[in-house]
Amino acid sequence: MEIQQTLTKYISEALSHELPKETQNNTRFHLLDTLIAILTGRLLPPGRKGFEFSKNQGGPKEATLLGNDIKVSAINAGFGNGMAAHANETDDSHTNGRFHPGCAIVPGTLAIAEKQDLNCNDILKAIALGYDVGVRITTSLGYKTPKTTTFATHSLGTIFGCTASAGALLKLSHQECNYLLSYTIQQASGLACWNRDPDHIEKAFVFSGMTTRNAIYSALLAKENFTSVTDPLLGERGFHEGFAHNPKPELIVSELGKKFEIDHSSLKKWSVGSPIQSMMDAIEYLLKNNEFNHKDIKELTVEIPSDRYHIINDREIPSISAQHLIAVHLIKKTMGYEEAHDELLFNDPDVVTLRKKIKSISSDELAIARPERQSKITIILNDGKKLFYHASSVRGTPDNPMNADDITAKAKRLFAVFKSPKTDDLIDCVLNKEFTIKELVQLSNLDIK
Structure with missing residues (x-):
């Protein structure tokens, strides 16, 4: 229980803690990188299908399908933007965590931030929190190599990371964060057979579409006081018992608030796997x-x-x-x-x-x-x-990190497909401004058909 209590307390208090300056800057890099992925991914089959599905599902006008001005429910916006975020293989990754954090954590954060009309500071803190939680959950499972793992770490890391971000932005209490974890655990899923997907559509669903949707759903249930069991993470017949190979539960809370996993994530210089x-x-x-x-x-x-x-x-x-x-x-x-x-x-x-x-x-x-x-x-x-x-040392990895010039060059190279002057303003806003969620959404409206 102590480990889960430490984790839920950290999630509930995350917005009250300041990020180190370097971590703030890195979070801006990953936010911009994921916006690049969402907007360009909208042009490819996973992004197009996610957009059309979410638009048709509709719901209360809480959050925007980025690239347009169409508003749907936060759950559907998270799903549609999540599908786009992993469509073109330009989204970030975390080697030790063995998943792609940004493609789910950022769409989920932005959907809840727009629903709640939140600001730059809260958005950046919530994104960084998502990376911290997602990485710690997957590494605690003790999986060996990607080739021999049956469960999809790419979905487990993203659903827990996105759940933490959404829960923090909804300002869940310590007790509500316990509910949050429990409903997330019940929805945790994904098998590594995604690797056989010939069209990249199921892969995008597993990596981000499904997990963003489910994470937001869990957070909204917790906010509405859907009660749960008390120790779903490490208790009897709980998450670790069902999913872990060589469980290392202590890693779930190791160096929380001291080591920020977004600082140890990788940005892709190239729009490829x-x-x-x-x-x-x-x-x-x-x-x-x-x-x-x-x-x-x-x-x-x-x-x-x-x-x-x-x-x-x-x-x-x-x-x-x-x-x-x-x-x-x-x-x-x-x-x-x-x-x-x-x-x-x-x-x-x-x-x-x-x-x-x-x-x-x-x-x-x-x-x-x-x-x-x-x-x-x-x-x-x-x-x-x-x-x-x-x-031996890939550009964009923690051993050879990209800087502001690198991420700007990547953005300009990939945004060139739109031929829109707004993309320069979007780059500047994310990297340098104290933006509001409304400004971010407006600058992302490139009228993508």
Whole structure:
């Protein structure tokens, strides 16, 4: 009971504690990054389907489907914006927590913030809280490798993280936060079979759409005083008993208020799957430091960590296919929104020809290497020259973090698809201003059809 009491007390008091300046800045980075993901994700099938479904469900006009001025219930706004947030593989991640925090925590936070008409300070604190809780919950379960885990940490981390954010913004009492956890535990779900999803729609549902919706639902139930059992987290037949492999309950509250997990999260420089980030870094380096073009390539070998090989090796979805993205990057000499998501490029003759020259190797050595998600690329040119790069510290990870210039450059690169002057104002507002939720929503209205 003591661990759960410590956690619920922390959630109920989170808005009264100030964040360190560095953590505030990092939270602004992750907020902007997720807005990029939501708005550009609206253009892709998961985002379009989430938007249409939420619009048709309607409900009281509490929160906005971002990119337009259409208002629906907070639950439906969280679902629709959550589906969009993971649509284009540009959302953030947390390596130790093994999930993508921003794609659920930010949509849920913004939906409740708009419902309650809250300000910048509360929004930033709630987002940071969500990362803290989500990461601690998943790490406490003691799962081994992504390849052998049946339960989806990507849904468990996000539902608990988003629940904490929503509960704090609704100003739940200590007792109500106990109810909050209990109803969240009853809705916790998700299996790793999402990895077989060919269209990225179920994947977006598992990572963020479902979990944002369920988290907001739990918070609203708790606010209405739906009572619950007293120790659902660690008690008999509770969450840990049902979900944990090698339970480490002490991690649930370890360094709460001292270590802020948003400071240890990763931003993606590239709009592609997380394990492919290092490969894009490697291609960028090789193009900048050598004189060659794609027609000069005789063969290319990419070494991929064995525990993530199954996620990205020769997949049919462009944004998570290592071979496809390597080929496109080499041909286009850039990797923006259109390069990552243009399905026509998948059958482009030049891309297909180059893709056939790419050999992948599953590497156990890279699976245990730290920092995680490293890769090695070797290119043999037609004249026999050998090019090699080992991408060991991915840009955007805690070991090699992105700064304000980096996140601004990413935003401009991906927002270019909209050709709207409002996007510069949105970037400036999130990074530099004491915004209101109304201002944030208004600047996000790009009239996306």
